[in-house]
């Protein structure tokens with residue numbers, strides 16, 4: 426996070442200049458601090474959001490705001506290191522961040538979600554409010570949904586938690602923080618009705634965070650992992666990352682299009 430695309434690394438004069446140059450565009454990485462199995466750090470969701478944001482911002486010439494390291498993670502409280510913030514507070518915090526930036530001429534916001542489906546509900550509520558009350562453009566960029574067209578030649582299964590997708594991505598971006606030798610597989614079983622996976626035609630989207638007792642089973646079985654991190658690859662992580670950076674640059678161009 427030392428590059429000059431990060432807002433916190435600039436002086437206010439540099440921020441002002443960059444605001445004009447970027448047509449008022451800024452990426453807000455939003456993640457979580459929560460358990461990620463035996464092999465990934467608790468900051469994983471925020472870290473992957475930061476990496477995608479940083480690389481896309483360099484390419485597109487826009488800024489990245491300081492990340493929001495906390496998300497809605499009540500279901501992961503069964504394991505240490507997890508911090509959960511109530512969604513009603515997250516909505517208020519994120520709205521104030523957008524409002525502050527808007528006061529200084531930012532008017533195109535990309536909410537880059539590293540915490541998958543759990544953050545989406547409150548991000549949508551905040552984005553709608555910002556559009557309505559401030560008249561700004563807001564897009565939500567969710568890596569799981571924005572990678573539906575990713576060429577998965579690596580044998581990865583569906584989205585879970587600390588699974589092969591997330592593990593590969595972290596392995597590419599933060600090799601020193603990943604402990605693949607400790608990873609524990611926990612293969613998915615197909616759920617009959619409710620099944621969340623963006624690449625699955627029957628994806629129901631209607632996710633409700635698991636209860637403590639449901640999560641205790643997961644914690645005991647695999648240390649909090651759902652999926653098969655043994656299928657992770659560093660090369661796959663790099664390809665996946667590059668795909669997402671490209672898509673994010675496309676989203677920025679979409680926000681610049683005055684006809685939409």
Ligand SMILES: [Zn+2]
Pocket residue numbers: 461469470539540586587591
């Ligand atoms: Zn995660």
